[in-house]
Structures are given as C-alpha cells and as structure tokens.
Amino acid sequence: MNGDRARFEQTVLPHLDAAYNLARWLTRNDHDADDVLQEAMLRAYRHFAGLRGEARPWLLAVVRNACWSWLQANRPADVEPLDDGIADDSLPGPEAALARTLDRRLLNEAIAALPVQFREVLVLRELEDLSYRDIARVAGIPIGTVMSRLARARRLLAESLSVAAAPRLRVHK
Amino acid sequence: MKSDDGRALHAYVDGELDAASILELESRMAADPSLRAAYERLRDTSAAVRTQAEYFRAPAHLRAASRVAKRPALLAGAFAAVAAIAFATGLIVGRPGGDEGFASEAVAAHVRANLSGRLIDVASSDQHTVKPWFSARLPFSPAVADFSPAGFELAGGRLDFVGGEPVAVMVYKRRQHLIDVYVGRAPASAGVTTERGLTKDGFNVEQFSAAGLRYYVVSDLNRNELADFVGLLRKSGGA
Incomplete structure (x- = not known):
C-alpha cells in the first residue's frame, strides 16, 4: 500500500502541472480547474493500478475526462457535438x-x-x-x-x- | 499545391511525417514559393502558441493536497490530533450553549482547510460581496463585517459542513494569522450565551450564540487579540 503511494508520487505527481494546465484551458478559470483537478487526482489514485505504459498521457486522459464530465454538467453548450465529419486540412491563407x-x-x-x-x-x-x-x-x-x-x-x-x-x-x- | 498538402504540412510541422514524405515535401517546397509560404505561416502559428500562450502551473496548495489526498493515514493523524486537542482541553465538556460535535468539527475543519489550502471560496475584503454570496448558498444569512480599522481584515468566505449542516465560514486575517469564524444555526434551546475561550497547542477557540446563530472562532492568534476580535464580532452579530 505504501509502495503504491510512493510509486504514485514518483510517476504521476511530476505531471501535475501538465494536468492543471489542461484542466485550466478546458474549464477556462482557476477555481473550476482547481475543483476538477482535485477530483481527477483522486480518481487517478483510485485507478492507478490500471496504469499501463506512460503516466503522462494516462493522467491527461483522466483529467480530460473529468473536465468533460464537468463541462457536460456545467457548460453543456460548450460540448455540443461538432460537425467535423468532413476532413478539413485547409491551411491558413x-x-x-x-x-x-x-x-x-x-x-x-x-x-x-x-x-x-x-x-x-x-x-x-x-x-x-x-x-x-x-x-x-x-x-x-x-x-x-x-x-x-x-x-x-x-x-x-x-x-x-x-x-x-x-x-x-x-x-x- | 496538391489537395493533401494541408495534412502533410501539419504533420511536417509536428514531426509526424515519415522520412520519404519529408524529402518529397521539402523538394516541392523549394520549387513552390506558395507552398513554402503556407508552411511558414503554419510554423509561425505553432511557434506562437508554444512560446507565447499561457502555461498554467498547478498552484502550490493543489500539489500539497494531492499528497495529502493519497495519505489517509496522515490526514487521519491530523484529525486525531485535533480531536485529541479538543477532547483534552475539555472544549466539549460542560460548555453552556456549546455543542461538542460542532466545536470539535469546527476545529477539524479549520485544520483540514489549512492542510488542503482551500481556505477561501469567495475572496473579498468587501462585506457587501461576501454577505450576498452566503445568502445565495445558505438558509441563513450571517452578518458580515470588515474590521480592518481594528486590524482584522476580512479576507473572504467559504462554505463548509460542520455538525451535519452547512455553515458559513468567514475568514479574517491578522498579520500572518488566519481567523476562521464558523457560523451555523443555533439549536432552538440556545439563547444568547457568553463566550468562553480555551487555549491548547496553538489553537484558540471561542464560541458564542446570538440571534439564532452560533459562532465558533478558531485561530492560532493569541488569546487577547482573539478576545478583542470576538468582541467586535459579537457587536456586529447582534449579541
């Protein structure tokens, strides 16, 4: 158990800035980023045993999903599906x-x-x-x-x- | 330009293009100034975001909370210590109008807030901001006053859950010390009571009831100054 905690601190916590940066850009304010990230970090710790591969994309996925849940509940207009079925690789003119x-x-x-x-x-x-x-x-x-x-x-x-x-x-x- | 140049250029900028495609694209860019210019615009946009956009670093309290969150033993230890303080000081025993659960939970909440760094939900030294913030969120509305002239600056407020009910927490600052004032609805039996303070291990707690509300004041500020503060608070709270 203590080994798990130590491993979590060593592998996941170094990416806390990246996690916060993503949450802050998705929620667009400090206070909500704070709330969402606290929630996401608890979730990350709970599911830490399921981590395979690199910690950073894994943590960012947890944070991204927490942000989307938050947006769906609090900013539903922000997460309405996009019509991006058409491939659009146009370049800035x-x-x-x-x-x-x-x-x-x-x-x-x-x-x-x-x-x-x-x-x-x-x-x-x-x-x-x-x-x-x-x-x-x-x-x-x-x-x-x-x-x-x-x-x-x-x-x-x-x-x-x-x-x-x-x-x-x-x-x- | 070819129709799939867009995709190739983005992949080129992102270092996601395979070696053969890189050579092909580079030789075509050398021959086609408009393709070259399109690449440069793309590269500039990418570089602008990378170098100029805000990168938000996690605030220190989140870093601390992430550690605390993973150490239930540590947190439990803190709570146990606080409970021990409350118990050993007789905070709980024989206090007129006091409620043991509420008092010890208020102290625990104070420690928890300090540990996690979540001290303030609404930061304002303006009582006209803090009071309506509470009114919108609680079934009661405590009087909120700024005592800056007396050296107790209103820092803001937060909500907490103490004694099984939501409470308003008014946060004041005195030099480096924080004063948490927990305000909840008083049990029906409680009238106006006088405050009784106690000191133990750096925490001072004062409590009183007035106008249907009970107040628990928790701080590491010294007894005398805290008593002054409670005097001001009682006047503004209608006691």
Whole structure:
C-alpha cells in the first residue's frame, strides 16, 4: 500500500502541472480547474493500478475526462457535438499571416475562444507536446480526427490573430 | 499545391511525417514559393502558441493536497490530533450553549482547510460581496463585517459542513494569522450565551450564540487579540 503511494508520487505527481494546465484551458478559470483537478487526482489514485505504459498521457486522459464530465454538467453548450465529419486540412491563407508583434493577451483570448474540441487538441499538441497517437488516446478520437481538428484549430487561431483581424493596427488608406 | 498538402504540412510541422514524405515535401517546397509560404505561416502559428500562450502551473496548495489526498493515514493523524486537542482541553465538556460535535468539527475543519489550502471560496475584503454570496448558498444569512480599522481584515468566505449542516465560514486575517469564524444555526434551546475561550497547542477557540446563530472562532492568534476580535464580532452579530 505504501509502495503504491510512493510509486504514485514518483510517476504521476511530476505531471501535475501538465494536468492543471489542461484542466485550466478546458474549464477556462482557476477555481473550476482547481475543483476538477482535485477530483481527477483522486480518481487517478483510485485507478492507478490500471496504469499501463506512460503516466503522462494516462493522467491527461483522466483529467480530460473529468473536465468533460464537468463541462457536460456545467457548460453543456460548450460540448455540443461538432460537425467535423468532413476532413478539413485547409491551411491558413496568406491573409492569415500573423501580426509581427503578437499580443500575448490576444493570443490567450483567441485560444480560449476556440471550441473545446479544437482547444484540447491544440493544448495537448503545442503546450504538452503530445504525439498524434497520444492525443488520440487522451481525447478518445481517431488519429485522423486529431489531425483535422488540429488543422482547424490552427487555421481559426491564425485567422483571429492575423493582421487583417486587427483593424486597430491597420493603417488608414 | 496538391489537395493533401494541408495534412502533410501539419504533420511536417509536428514531426509526424515519415522520412520519404519529408524529402518529397521539402523538394516541392523549394520549387513552390506558395507552398513554402503556407508552411511558414503554419510554423509561425505553432511557434506562437508554444512560446507565447499561457502555461498554467498547478498552484502550490493543489500539489500539497494531492499528497495529502493519497495519505489517509496522515490526514487521519491530523484529525486525531485535533480531536485529541479538543477532547483534552475539555472544549466539549460542560460548555453552556456549546455543542461538542460542532466545536470539535469546527476545529477539524479549520485544520483540514489549512492542510488542503482551500481556505477561501469567495475572496473579498468587501462585506457587501461576501454577505450576498452566503445568502445565495445558505438558509441563513450571517452578518458580515470588515474590521480592518481594528486590524482584522476580512479576507473572504467559504462554505463548509460542520455538525451535519452547512455553515458559513468567514475568514479574517491578522498579520500572518488566519481567523476562521464558523457560523451555523443555533439549536432552538440556545439563547444568547457568553463566550468562553480555551487555549491548547496553538489553537484558540471561542464560541458564542446570538440571534439564532452560533459562532465558533478558531485561530492560532493569541488569546487577547482573539478576545478583542470576538468582541467586535459579537457587536456586529447582534449579541
């Protein structure tokens, strides 16, 4: 029993920041991320015996599911199914070139404004550096869907941050 | 550009493309400036998120709670220690208007809140914020006052469960000390009682009832200052 606890502390707790970062991006506020993560960590401990393979994607899957349960109960509009059956690997067009100096606040707001299905793959890919295969496992979706959602996330993000989307910065003609 | 270039470029940026496809894509990018530009936009977007987006690190109290959560023995030990304190001091025995379950649970709740770091649900020094927050969540509404002028700053409030019922916890700060005020409905028999304090192992507890509510004040603040605080609290609570 004590061995289990020690093993949990050694293998799972080092990924607490990653777990919190995901919960914080999915719930979009500190307080709820806190609640959801406490719940998720208890769940992780209870199911720790079932861990096979790497701890990080496993923990992130537990946290992701806890977040989705929370969203379904508290933000049902956020988790309505997306119509992403159509493969969409379109690229940001030339009009979506990023502004040269990027405002961090705007970037964070733009990520937060993405539909949660796109936001989670983006956060898992860019901030947690997970492979497509691990993202598929964490989010419970096929790899093809990981790729199309990531493509959509990047395109939406590039468009909302582009020079064209920042009229305040545009020079009058 | 080919129709599946989009997918290939994303995979290229993500390091998910196989070696043969990388060579093929790179040679085509060298020959096709628009493909090259599309790749650069993609790479920039990815890099912007990686380097500029907020990475939220777990707050210290969650780290501590995650350890505590996995150590029921440790937590049980803390509760046992608190129960022992409460019991040994006679906190429970022969207190007019007191309720042993409520008193010891209030102390245990105070320790639990400190251990887990969950001290405050609504952080505000504004009594007009804290009071309605309680009113919206509890069947009773304690008077909430800020005693900053006297050096007891209102830090916020939280909800807890003590003595089998929901209670309001008003949290005050005095220098480095926290003061938890547990407010619950008084049993019907209790009238206005006087406070009686006790000290043991760093915890001071004061209790009184007023206007149908009972108050348990738990802190590691010294007895004299805590008594001053309770005086202010009784005045604002209508005792």
